[in-house]
Amino acid sequence: MMAEVEGKSGVKSMNMIEAINSALDIMLKRDENTVIMGEDVGYFGGVFRATAGLQEKYGKTRVFDTPISECGIIGVGVGMAAYGLRPVPEIQFADYIYPGLDQLVSEAARIRYRSAEDYVCPMTVRSPFGGGIFGGQTHSQSPESMFTHICGIKTVIPSSPHDAKGLLIAAIEDNDPVVFFEPKRIYNGPFSGYYDRPVEPWSKHEDSQVPEDYYRIDLGKAKILREGEALTVLAYGTMVHVAQAVVAEVGIDAEIIDLRTLLPLDIETIEKSVEKTGRCMVIHEATRTSGFGAEIAALVQERCFYHLEAPVERVTGFDTPYPHSLEWAYFPGPIRIGQALEKIMKE
Amino acid sequence: MAKSAKSNIPPLKLHVPEPAFRPGDEADFSDIEVPPVDAIVRPDEAAAADSIKDLSFGLVRVLDDDAQASGSWNPGLTAEQLREMLRHMMLVRAFDDRMFRAQRQGKTSFYMKCTGEEATSVATTMALARDDMCFPSYRQQGILITRGYPLVQMMNQIYSNRGDHLLGRQLPIMYSAPEYGFFSISGNLTTQYPQAVGWAMASAAKGDSRISAVWCGEGSTAEGDFHSAMTFAAVYNAPVIMQVVNNQWAISSFSGFAGGERTTFAARAVGYGIAGLRVDGNDPLAVYSAMRWAADRARTNNGPTLIEYFTYRAEGHSTSDDPSAYRAAEEYAKWPLGDPVERLKAHLMAIGEWDDDRHQAQHDELQKTVREEQKKAEEKGTLGHGLHHPFDTMFTDVYEDMPWHLQEQCEQMLEEQRTKFGPDWEPK
Numbered sequence: 001m002m003a004e005v006e007g008k009s010g011v012k013s014m015n016m017i018e019a020i021n022s023a024l025d026i027m028l029k030r031d032e033n034t035v036i037m038g039e040d041v042g043y044f045g046g047v048f049r050a051t052a053g054l055q056e057k058y059g060k061t062r063v064f065d066t067p068i069s070e071c072g073i074i075g076v077g078v079g080m081a082a083y084g085l086r087p088v089p090e091i092q093f094a095d096y097i098y099p100g101l102d103q104l105v106s107e108a109a110r111i112r113y114r115s116a117e118d119y120v121c122p123m124t125v126r127s128p129f130g131g132g133i134f135g136g137q138t139h140s141q142s143p144e145s146m147f148t149h150i151c152g153i154k155t156v157i158p159s160s161p162h163d164a165k166g167l168l169i170a171a172i173e174d175n176d177p178v179v180f181f182e183p184k185r186i187y188n189g190p191f192s193g194y195y196d197r198p199v200e201p202w203s204k205h206e207d208s209q210v211p212e213d214y215y216r217i218d219l220g221k222a223k224i225l226r227e228g229e230a231l232t233v234l235a236y237g238t239m240v241h242v243a244q245a246v247v248a249e250v251g252i253d254a255e256i257i258d259l260r261t262l263l264p265l266d267i268e269t270i271e272k273s274v275e276k277t278g279r280c281m282v283i284h285e286a287t288r289t290s291g292f293g294a295e296i297a298a299l300v301q302e303r304c305f306y307h308l309e310a311p312v313e314r315v316t317g318f319d320t321p322y323p324h325s326l327e328w329a330y331f332p333g334p335i336r337i338g339q340a341l342e343k344i345m346k347e
Numbered sequence: 348m349a350k351s352a353k354s355n356i357p358p359l360k361l362h363v364p365e366p367a368f369r370p371g372d373e374a375d376f377s378d379i380e381v382p383p384v385d386a387i388v389r390p391d392e393a394a395a396a397d398s399i400k401d402l403s404f405g406l407v408r409v410l411d412d413d414a415q416a417s418g419s420w421n422p423g424l425t426a427e428q429l430r431e432m433l434r435h436m437m438l439v440r441a442f443d444d445r446m447f448r449a450q451r452q453g454k455t456s457f458y459m460k461c462t463g464e465e466a467t468s469v470a471t472t473m474a475l476a477r478d479d480m481c482f483p484s485y486r487q488q489g490i491l492i493t494r495g496y497p498l499v500q501m502m503n504q505i506y507s508n509r510g511d512h513l514l515g516r517q518l519p520i521m522y523s524a525p526e527y528g529f530f531s532i533s534g535n536l537t538t539q540y541p542q543a544v545g546w547a548m549a550s551a552a553k554g555d556s557r558i559s560a561v562w563c564g565e566g567s568t569a570e571g572d573f574h575s576a577m578t579f580a581a582v583y584n585a586p587v588i589m590q591v592v593n594n595q596w597a598i599s600s601f602s603g604f605a606g607g608e609r610t611t612f613a614a615r616a617v618g619y620g621i622a623g624l625r626v627d628g629n630d631p632l633a634v635y636s637a638m639r640w641a642a643d644r645a646r647t648n649n650g651p652t653l654i655e656y657f658t659y660r661a662e663g664h665s666t667s668d669d670p671s672a673y674r675a676a677e678e679y680a681k682w683p684l685g686d687p688v689e690r691l692k693a694h695l696m697a698i699g700e701w702d703d704d705r706h707q708a709q710h711d712e713l714q715k716t717v718r719e720e721q722k723k724a725e726e727k728g729t730l731g732h733g734l735h736h737p738f739d740t741m742f743t744d745v746y747e748d749m750p751w752h753l754q755e756q757c758e759q760m761l762e763e764q765r766t767k768f769g770p771d772w773e774p775k
């Protein structure tokens with residue numbers, strides 16, 4: 001397998017927050033240059049509790065609260081990286097990353113290139129993203145394609161506790177800036193998209209079984225969650241679980257692939273699958289126009305055109321700000337995915 | 348220690364602020380200096396910013412410990428005006444309690460109270476002209492209540508229901524009310540700051556007589572937008588009043604994480620060369636008076652003012668927060684500047700214009716009003732119980748005219764509803 005596990009202590013059932021906390025804990029312990037900062041991450045341990053207990057364990061110069069300035073957080077991260085640290089800033093919600101964009105886009109992303117490697121920026125910006133929690137338009141956004149559009153940044157989105165830990169460790173060890181978006185809807189349990197059904201805890205899901213020690217999942221490697229022949233379904237984050245639930249419900253022999261890293265993209269796994277199935281659907285919660293699905297559609301038609309039996313299908317959020325009361329009419333849930341499945345299989 | 352550190356030089360140290368008290372500690376605010384009334388006498392509204400720097404470091408007060416109003420900052424309000432102020436503040440409090448409870452009852456997703464900070468939105472609004480423009484953060488519900496915005500409309504917004512004038516699009520409490528001089532609230536902190544300055548610049552450029560006022564928390568002053576706003580306000584001498592509600596806490600971060608360990612927030616004005624006032628935010632008369640001074644100053648082309656209200660966030664940050672995880676219990680009970688409602692009540696009683704019975708009667712009456720308005724609002728639905736705005740409103744107002752792709756997506760969404768609710772389903 002891709003996971004490289006070290007040590008021999010056990011495996012523990014964790015939710016996604018606990019797995020992220022474990023990854024941060026391990027990296028703080030392994031590398032004294034790792035530092036964590038962000039709004040409310042210190043004493044309090046973060047509004048989602050991802051950094052709980054870490055300040056107490058590693059001290060205030062390794063894990064600390066910051067002023068409410070995303071520009072400052074990312075900017076000082078670039079400076080700390082220039083000194084030789086490995087900053088892991090948290091942006092409280094992805095919706096609040098925008099004041100830090102100049103530092104990310106013009107600085108962190110390009111410093112290696114513009115200085116011909118005189119300087120690099122091994123920084124991992126963690127941020128909860130995505131909707132499904134009635135958070136309204138400023139606690140629900142999925143801005144990943146803004147970052148995949150920037151050259152010099154890697155974009156990673158886990159879909160389970162197990163992957164979250166291994167990917168976060170790999171992201172922190174990576175010598176380039178990484179944006180690590182955490183689907184907050186599935187922090188405490190996977191989400192089928194059937195919002196009116198009871199919530200399942202992670203403990204019932206096999207990917208809640210997380211090795212307690214160090215392991216990494218290499219960036220740029222997708223994961224085939226279900227092998228199938230009828231079509232290829234590409235998803236990431238929360239939508240992985242919705243896709244699995246719908247495929248099971250419809251009873252179609254889909255190959256479901258969790259992309260996990262959007263950039264660098266595991267094109268090999270995608271190509272192989274689409275060449276086999278001849279059909280490709282990509283699902284994301286983010287808005288449609290210029291979304292990551294557009295990139296996938298372009299790549300698949302460029303590389304697999306002669307294998308395709310139907311146009312690449314995109315299932316996405318609508319091109320509106322994330323609404324509050326109409327959240328479930330907005331969310332690309334089972335009905336939208338089901339209709340798209342029907343359409344792509346008819347061709 | 349770093350390998351590169353020179354052994355003959357003491358190592359550098361990173362300072363990370365730490366609040367004085369954490370859970371389990373006994374809070375003790377005896378080091379907070381509360382100067383006497385008129386420690387700094389009220390200057391002329393046209394005074395040069397340079398000549399009044401000390402106001403950025405003082406504390407404007409009107410009510411003394413015996414609840415008497417005195418000194419040069421005493422705005423001399425009539426008993427009727429004082430009672431009106433008290434009534435608005437009590438209504439804000441009653442409203443907050445009710446809506447907080449509604450959230451706990453599952454009727455909406457979120458709520459934020461302003462308990463302990465009522466004076467900073469009520470007294471300030473009373474000192475403005477009715478047509479001055481307000482750019483609030485999320486904690487100034489007192490502006491709307493003071494300007495008489497219908498409570499039921501606020502509740503409709505909180506419930507995201509059929510009556511919500513914002514069509515259920517915004518998180519609860521993110522109101523918008525142009526007829527009441529109230530700008531649309533953003534969830535992104537401090538964005539309203541440069542916008543308020545821009546509004547004031549426009550008003551000045553057009554030779555208007557209206558000014559603007561903007562609010563944010565002390566934590567939000569760390570955002571770049573705050574500093575951009577200060578620069579523009581100073582450069583263009585904009586008729587704007589920039590207010591920092593220093594309630595000591597920004598979620599779990601104390602004011603030290605916005606620079607509060609080193610100087611006051613009002614002192615930010617000094618570096619930009621504009622007027623700064625630091626005010627007892629729990630003294631409604633001082634708050635009124637400071638705002639009046641700044642408003643008169645702005646309206647007479649004497650430029651912008653930065654006001655810091657020194658106050659305390661008596662409750663959690665929001666319904667999603669539990670402050671017992673990060674600050675000492677009982678802090679509010681020990682807060683040396685008291686409670687604004689209690690202080691105004693005591694003042695009215697001290698001047699013989701109020702009594703306990705009237706207070707209790709008003710309390711009961713306001714509770715009843717809020718309950719009645721709540722009933723009306725709930726007839727139009729609560730969040731998640733069906734009575735939302737029609738589905739297609741999701742797609743309107745993204746642009747003035749709906750482009751083809753949104754029209755297609757709207758059709759698709761309606762088709763999805765038909766799949767869900769059956770072929771006979773009609774969009775309403």
Ligand SMILES: Cc1ncc(C[n+]2csc(CCOP(=O)(O)OP(=O)(O)O)c2C)c(N)n1
Pocket residue numbers: 039068070092096099486534535536563564565566567568592594596597598660664
């Ligand atoms: C740009 C941005 N960053 C972060 C947040 C998350 N957030 C919401 S409120 C808040 C604390 C604000 O504190 P303060 O400005 O002191 O105002 P208070 O809540 O005390 O009134 C934070 C960090 C946000 N809404 N917007």
